[in-house]
Each structure stands twice: as C-alpha cells, then as structure tokens.
Amino acid sequence: MKKVTKPVFFIVLLVIALFVGVQVTGLTYQYGDIQTTYIKKASDVRWGIDIRGGVDVTFTPSTGVEATEEQMDSATEVIKQRLITLGITDSECYTDYSNSRIIVRFPWQSGETDFDPEAAVKELGETxxxxxxxxxxxxxxxxxxxxxxxxxxxxxxxxxxxxxxxxxxxxxxxxxxxxxxxxxxxxxxxxxxxxxxxxxxxxxxxxxxxxxxxxxxxxxxxxxxxxxxxxxxxxxxxxxxxxxxLPFNLETSSFSTISPTLGLGARDAMLIAGAIAFVFIAVFMIIMYRLPGFVSVIGLAGQVAGMVCAVTGFFGFMNGSTLTVPGIAGIILSVGMGVDANIITAERIKEELRAGKTLDGALRAGFDKGFTAIFDSNITVVFVAIILMGAFGVTDSFFATLLKPVFGFFGTSTEGTVYSLGYTLIAGIILNFVMAVTASRLMLQSLSKFKALRNPVLYGGVKKND
Missing domain, CATH: 3.30.1360.200 (Gyrase A; domain 2)
Structure with a gap:
C-alpha cells in the first residue's frame, strides 16, 4: 500500500460521516406535487410480514377460463416478477393446480399507514x-x-x-x-x-x-x-x-390482512437493544484497544449505515430488499464479524509491538497478518450466504441461476425470510472488508503520522521513545 498521509484520516472520516448522515435524512427534491427521491433513508426500509404484517390474497382465472398447469405456472412467475419489481422479497406464492388458485402473501410497503388490501392486490392481478x-x-x-x-x-x-x-x-x-x-x-x-x-x-x-x-x-x-x-x-x-x-385474466376470490408474528413493538425493542449494544461495544473497543478501538468504532458505524443502504437500495431508482427477523439476525451477525475482524487486527498489532517492531512496521505487519484470518472466516460465510440466496431466492435471480444445476431437481422454493438472511449476510461481509479492513487501515496509518499519536501505548504496546 502506498504511503498514507495525515489528511487521509479526515477524508475517510468525512466520507463515513456523510454516508451515515444521508441514511438518517435521505435526499429528496420536491417539484410541484412531484417528489423525487435521490437517496433513501433508514425509514424507507420495507419490513417483512413477520414484523409488520401484510396481505393474503387468492387469485383464480376469470369465469370461463380453463387454465392449464403451464398457464398457471406462467401466471405465478409473472406475479413473482411483479413483486420483485416492487422490491418485495419476503413474499410467498403458491400454485394450487387442483383448485386453479394462486395464493400470494406479501408485506406492507414502507411508509404505509392506511392499508387498503384491495388497492394492494389490484396491481398484481392486472393482465x-x-x-x-x-x-x-x-x-x-x-x-x-x-x-x-x-x-x-x-x-x-x-x-x-x-x-x-x-x-x-x-x-x-x-x-x-x-x-x-x-x-x-x-x-x-x-x-x-x-x-x-x-x-x-x-x-x-x-x-x-x-x-x-x-x-x-x-x-x-x-x-x-x-x-x-x-x-x-x-x-x-x-x-x-x-x-x-398474464396469460389470462385473474379474479380476486379472497383477500385479508395478515397480523405480524412479532409486530412493530418488537422491532423497536430490537433496534433499541441494538443501539445500546453498539454503545457498549464502542466503549469496550476503545478501553481495550485504545486508538485501534476508536478507529474500529468509526468503521463499524459506517458498516451499519452500509447495511441499511443495502436493504433500502440507497438510490431512489433502485429497489431494496425486504427486512425480516432473520435479516436482522444477519445484520447483527455481520456487525459481530466486523467487531471480530477489528479485534484480530488490534491483537496482531499489539503482538508486533511487543515483539520489538517499530510502530509503522507493527501496523503493516498487524494488518497483513490479520487479513489472512479475517479472509478465511468471512469467505466461508459468503459461501453459506450464496447458497441461501440461491436455494431460497427467486428462480431468475443471479445466484438461483448459478446454483440451478444443484438445487433445480428439488423444485422451486422461494422463502423470503431465509433469502433475507442470506442477503444481509453477503452485504455485511462485503462491507466488513470495506470498513473493518480497508477504511480502518487507512485511518489508523494516517493517525500514526501525527507526532502526538506515535506513542506505542496508544496501540497496545509498551511505552518507548520513537
């Protein structure tokens, strides 16, 4: 890596701060009665059926239409594709051939307060x-x-x-x-x-x-x-x-709202618990690892903001992913792996300093040696996430297509909650390498250029004069 200079810390810090800030506020433009969203905010997250509830609707072919199994399959795939274009991954879509029915369950949209099931299903059932x-x-x-x-x-x-x-x-x-x-x-x-x-x-x-x-x-x-x-x-x-x-007209034979299994109260409790846990982790990292711990907290904040970005879609023209309870578990696990990555690096730096290396040499060796362990642990989780997304995602997604020779003979199995876990895991691992490995390294090496911050004690070593 090329020599890192003093301003790099402030540049990386500013980028992460802006990234976190726009996830809180978003970026929209109002022109008359038209509001254009350029960057989505955290409140634009679409919550899954298990957290917010949704709709249960049954479609049947219109009167007089004798639909074949192939036509029923075609109609089901069109409905699934329409759900995907709406950014809904936590959905269930079943075909009942014996009764010529298509049963669909999907969650509320983000920001909806007055939910109208009839309006929600109309768009899905239009030819x-x-x-x-x-x-x-x-x-x-x-x-x-x-x-x-x-x-x-x-x-x-x-x-x-x-x-x-x-x-x-x-x-x-x-x-x-x-x-x-x-x-x-x-x-x-x-x-x-x-x-x-x-x-x-x-x-x-x-x-x-x-x-x-x-x-x-x-x-x-x-x-x-x-x-x-x-x-x-x-x-x-x-x-x-x-x-x-659709290959034929559909009629809505029944629809109803689905009550959430957990509810928004449980969601809020999880978010509060997550915020408290983040504070405790931040205090622990700073006390135990001093300057590397301080830098890791900044990186973790960027990683959390990045996870929100991955779920919402970030840009206004991009569809996001539905966040379910397993998806939240994936975020927590990813952040935990980010903490683990920073701890591994900090311990390696501490070992190098106590072995007698200079500060600059210890930082280089610590990050290089720590990367091997971080890569090995993260890449195995990537494989698991890809399998989850391929086995339980929509049939025409990239990973489903990639793994079709492996899972194709089991038939279609779209399970949004499991897909959400795989999606947040793989997004978290990518952000782990961006924040915990790259950003933390740049910031820490930049801070080490300041004379006041060159004391090895600040990095876990034994005090000595440079």
Missing amino acids: AMLTFREGYEVDETGVFTGATAENVILQGSDVVSASVGVDENNKYIIVLKITDDGKQKFSEATKKCAAEGKSISIWMDETVIANPNVEQQITSNEATITGQFTAEEAKSLADKINSGA
Missing part, C-alpha cells in the same frame, strides 16, 4: 397486456373497434425493456427498447400512419394510455410513451411492462 394499435377507433363504451381492434402493431412480447425517462419539458415518459422484429414492424406501421395522417394508440389491456400523432417514419429500436404521468405512475407502468402480461 397488463401492452399493445400498440393503428389509429384510435372506439365505440361509445371506449372499447377499440375497426382498424384499431384489427391492426395490432406491437405487443408486450416485442418489448425488450421499459424504463422511466424525462422529456425536454421535464415530463415523465416511458422509454421502450424493442426487439429487431418489433423495430421492423414499428417502422412499417409509422411509415403507413404518417402517410395516412393516422395516430398510433397505446393500450394497457382495454385502457388507452397514449394516442400520439405520427408525423414521420420511426426506424430506431426505441419508442416512447408520453402522458401526464407522475413519477410513481411512470414507474408502475414500466414495471408492469417489464414483468410481462
């Missing part, structure tokens, strides 16, 4: 069939007829991805990337509509969401949907398009 149609011919009830009904230009299957954008007037739009086949069809349709002075209407199921005029042929592989969308409406529409359409 969400996106179509681009020629012109805008409708009957008195608003249902498309004539050429609009007959000439479907693009469907949801022609769309690769959908994202939210902003046009030159600062209005929210949905940007669609379409397939090569869809690009060809769209090019031909826009050429025809431009020549005939027709519009291309855009529909979600049987509701028109835009009806733009076509002035010229469009040959790119991008299309946009414009309208008077709020940020939430634009994101919701993009999520529906990305999740895909």
